[in-house]
Amino acid sequence: MASTEPLIDVLADQGWVVCDTAINASLRHNLYTQAVTAWTTGTFQPAGIGRGNTHAVNTAVRGDAICWLEPSQAVQASSHFLSWTTTLQQELNRLLYTGLNSAEFHFARYPSGQGYTKHLDQHKDQRHRKISLVLYLNPGWTRADGGELCLYAAQDENQEIQRILPQPGRLVLFRSDLFPHEVLPCTQTRWSLTGWFRTDMAK
Numbered sequence: 124m125a126s127t128e129p130l131i132d133v134l135a136d137q138g139w140v141v142c143d144t145a146i147n148a149s150l151r152h153n154l155y156t157q158a159v160t161a162w163t164t165g166t167f168q169p170a171g172i173g174r175g176n177t178h179a180v181n182t183a184v185r186g187d188a189i190c191w192l193e194p195s196q197a198v199q200a201s202s203h204f205l206s207w208t209t210t211l212q213q214e215l216n217r218l219l220y221t222g223l224n225s226a227e228f229h230f231a232r233y234p235s236g237q238g239y240t241k242h243l244d245q246h247k248d249q250r251h252r253k254i255s256l257v258l259y260l261n262p263g264w265t266r267a268d269g270g271e272l273c274l275y276a277a278q279d280e281n282q283e284i285q286r287i288l289p290q291p292g293r294l295v296l297f298r299s300d301l302f303p304h305e306v307l308p309c310t311q312t313r314w315s316l317t318g319w320f321r322t323d324m325a326k
């Protein structure tokens with residue numbers, strides 16, 4: 124696949140980047156099929172908020188269900204994706220000195236009507252998540268389907284800086300510590316792959 128250097132340059136300059144050409148159509152399709160199969164076989168779980176003792180499911184905050192990608196059990200599509208993210212992680216370290224040591228990813232499925240209210244991905248008491256990645260998997264998506272990812276300014280969480288439609292194969296990277304963001308409610312089932320590059324070692 125294409126060099127990731129141009130998108131890392133934009134990430135370095137503005138703290139976030141959207142790219143429609145990083146992941147090719149067949150990989151997007153295979154990941155989508157894998158996610159739907161995992162859903163059909165019951166391997167998704169309702170997504171929670173908070174960590175440890177405060178972990179709870181609250182669909183008023185986030186309405187998705189998730190399925191973690193287990194590197195040891197990765198089937199063809201996800202192992203291809205994970206090897207691409209390993210290279211991306213090395214490139215991020217080489218070009219930005221980010222000191223990333225691990226990454227974690229899950230499929231996410233938002234049913235119609237659901238979203239995820241404004242939040243930061245980096246937890247205040249645990250700062251290991253450095254770079255957030257989202258890849259959109261639906262085969263088609265129009266403005267009428269909603270479900271945009273809204274990014275807000277790092278210095279002002281009320282100032283919207285970008286509204287991103289979850290179009291097929293679209294990739295978004297952003298600094299986990301800086302940008303508040305939310306997922307607006309969608310009007311059709313919304314499939315994605317979300318994850319974080321981290322500075323601690325894999326669990």
Ligand SMILES: O=C(O)CCC(=O)C(=O)O
Pocket residue numbers: 231239244257271272304305306315317
């Ligand atoms: O799906 C998206 O556009 C973003 C998801 C998100 O913010 C998250 O899972 O933390």
Ligand SMILES: [Fe+2]
Pocket residue numbers: 242243244304
């Ligand atoms: Fe998030």
